[in-house]
Amino acid sequence: MDAADNFDISLAVTGSGGAGAITAGELLLSVAGRNGCFGMMRRSFGPQIRGGEAAALLRISSQPVACMNDSFDLLLALDWRNAERFADEITLRPDSIIIADPAAGAVPQPVLDMGGQIIAVPLGDLARDIAAGRPNMVALGLLTRWLGFGPDEAGTLITELFESRDAEIASGSRLAFEQGFAQPLASSARQEASTEQPGAPRNSDLPPLNGERWHFHGNEGCGLGALRGGIRFVAAYPITPASDLLEWLSPRLDQLNGSLLQAEDELASINMVLGASFGGVPAMTATSGPGMALMLEGMGLAVASETPAVVINVMRGGPSTGIPTKSEQTDLNMALHGLHGDAPHMVIAPLDHADCIQATEWAVRLSEALQTLTIVLSDQLLAQSTVLIPKPEYRLPDIPPRCTSGPDPDYERYALTDSGVSPMAIPGTPMSTYVADGLEHTSFAKPSAAAADHAQQLDKRARKIASFEYGDLWADSRGTGDTVILTWGSTTAAAREAVRRLETAGHPVRVIALRLLLPARPERLAEALEGARRVLIVEQSHGRQFEHYLRAYYEIAPETRTLARPGPLPITPGEIVESLTGWE
Known part of the structure; x- marks a missing residue:
């Protein structure tokens, strides 16, 4: 790969369960890594134990990515069985490419409605003349060439994956790959994406392109x-x-x-x-x-x-x-x-x-x-x-190990300490035997229904959680500006990419993602929200659970909106950008 390349390509491989869409996607992502790229693959399945539908949704880029893009540049269908179930998950554009085997039937109407250029490739026929040949390996070869990668890395991966199982399968998969790689398509997608696809713009907080990849x-x-x-x-x-x-x-x-x-x-x-x-x-x-x-x-x-x-x-x-x-x-x-x-x-x-x-x-x-x-x-x-x-790099703050106890004739398992943490004896420690059950107890672990004991132990258990110093890991805050995206969990990656897009367009935005949800840290979030004029809460929930959690524990900016919807569709960076740019 030319180090000067700057590309961001999204593609999907779909098929019925057992057609090998996921295997093709996993191998393609590995090929991208061996060519110095970054990427992500989301696996999408139906709920059936056997059969059903499967899709490998990939994003391959010259820069680190952590979420899928808003739409796909290419859809390759190994077959069209149950493909309509992915209609909402695979958004195409009028200039997207659809690769389909004519023998697999007509392109479904929901796919046609999205537009795109249809290219017929006889995946099944190309694999049928090869012993142990598989259409998904033909597809892998075709996509490897379309992405502008050489065949050697993919061939090595195929051998590593299949040879230990069966030499004939390994040979047939390799030959099927070569058949697919020999199919002529348009010019390299990477070259086109370098000028036509904006992708995620470089940002100073992104790691360098060289170095170890995980x-x-x-x-x-x-x-x-x-x-x-x-x-x-x-x-x-x-x-x-x-x-x-x-x-x-x-x-x-x-x-x-x-x-x-x-x-x-x-x-x-x-x-x-x-x-x-x-x-x-x-x-x-x-x-x-x-x-x-x-x-x-x-x-x-x-x-x-x-x-x-x-x-x-x-x-x-x-x-x-x-x-x-x-x-x-x-x-x-x-x-x-x-x-x-x-x-x-x-x-x-x-x-x-x-x-x-x-x-x-x-x-x-x-x-x-x-x-x-x-x-x-x-x-x-x-x-x-x-x-x-x-390669992920991080450093945790100093956290003490479990507080244990040695032999002690006056051992109090639930002693009322200032920190709320009491020494925990390991079974077999002389003179430190105790019973750990669900009954309320005294400091000596003896069952008690006394109001005073209950209040003391409630205070103790709450104190150790509330008073501990969690440090800066409670949340992750990036960006600047008086507009804030407040989110948590897997929606964080889409929010961060939305912020980068908005910053590139001249609209500074902050994103605050909560890592520690309980115990709540109202003072810390108040500090993080200082200067915020408006807040967009982003979550994947029909009942707005995160919004209600925030309103229960925190003071938020008076001008607050929520972008919330249930699964299974992930919230995309484009949706977040649209929510903010349309906020007048």
């Missing part, structure tokens, strides 16, 4: 952060879209002398986590909304017994089973207020893929230091999309 998805980022934080035991029950996180953690925990146990259900999972943590091993579970609903009573036990526990909730569309394979930010209310009684705990939300590592490590260390429950709110968009980004 290729991972958000679930892997949360897993890495958990291991860095010290997690060595995981108990969980599989659930979409958190299962990828568990699959990634299992072999790596083995390498660290830790363990992952698949429990019989979510209730067992959270109780196993509490048992391991009570025994001195940092522990966590990962789930999604329906699973966390089942864990709420056990999570309350973590708070009452002051046992460190981390719950990673990868949010999806709800309520009930909802849309298991699509993203939404609608477990916020449950994370903040779902526990019964007065149950002070922490809620932390990663802001982008790189932050999945930092936020999760921070959450684990805070949980250990403050001996309580911490919920990490990720979502399907972060968890199951893959990025090529500069």
